[in-house]
Amino acid sequence: MKKLIYIALICVSVLALVSVTRYMGDNTSKAPGYHSEVILTLFSMKTSSDFVIKLPDTDAGVKLTSIIGLGTQQGKAQGDYQIDEERGEVLxxxxxxxxxxxxxxxxxxxxxxxxxxxxxxxxxxxxxxLFEQNFDNQTIQHLDSYFIGDRVQLNEMRLFDSKIELSFNQHGEQQAYAEAPTETVNLTLGVDDVIPTKLVKQ
Incomplete structure (x- = not known):
C-alpha cells in the first residue's frame, strides 16, 4: 500500500513539473553556453535569460525564440505556445x-x-x-500589458512629452471583421504615477 502511495506521489510531481514547464517555458534544461538569440539581436546582450511575454489574464509565459523579417519594416520577434489544447503565436x-x-x-x-x-x-x-531591461542581471522583464483591440491596424506609436501616443484603425460598429479596419482612433498611454510598473490611459 505504501508503495502505491509513493508511486502516486511521484506521478503527481511529474505532472506538476510538466504543467509548469508548459506554462512558463523550460528554463531548467538549457544547454551549456546557451544564450537568447532574440535578446542578443535586439539588445546586444549575451545572456542565458530569455525574453518572455506574459499572456495577459493568465499565468502563462511565452518565450520569444526567433527573429523574422530582420532588417525590414515588418520585423518581428516571434514565439509559439501551447496551453492544454490551445496553440498560439506571439509577435x-x-x-x-x-x-x-x-x-x-x-x-x-x-x-x-x-x-x-x-x-x-x-x-x-x-x-x-511595458518592459524593464536590467543591465546588471542582463534580463528583460515584462511588467504590464495594455489591450488595444482585436484585429486592429497599428499605424503609429511614438513618445511625445513622456507619453506614449498611438494611432490605429479599428472596425466600426457596422463593419465586418473580414474587412480592413477603417475607423481611426488616437490613444495616449502613460506609466502610472502610483504604480510605476503599470500602463494607464491618459
Missing part, C-alpha cells in the same frame, strides 16, 4: 520599441513595444507591453 514589433527614459541609477531602462497574440481562432489581439 513583438521590435521596430516600434520606444525607450521611456535614460538609464536609472540602478542600471535599469524601461521601454514599451506593441505585440500581438493569435491562436486557432480568428482573433488577433494587440497589446502595448
Amino acid at each position: 513583438l514589433d521590435y521596430m516600434l520599441i520606444n525607450v521611456l527614459g535614460p538609464m536609472t541609477a540602478d542600471n535599469k531602462m524601461y521601454f514599451v513595444a506593441p505585440f500581438t497574440i493569435s491562436n486557432q481562432g480568428s482573433g488577433v489581439f494587440t497589446y502595448v507591453g
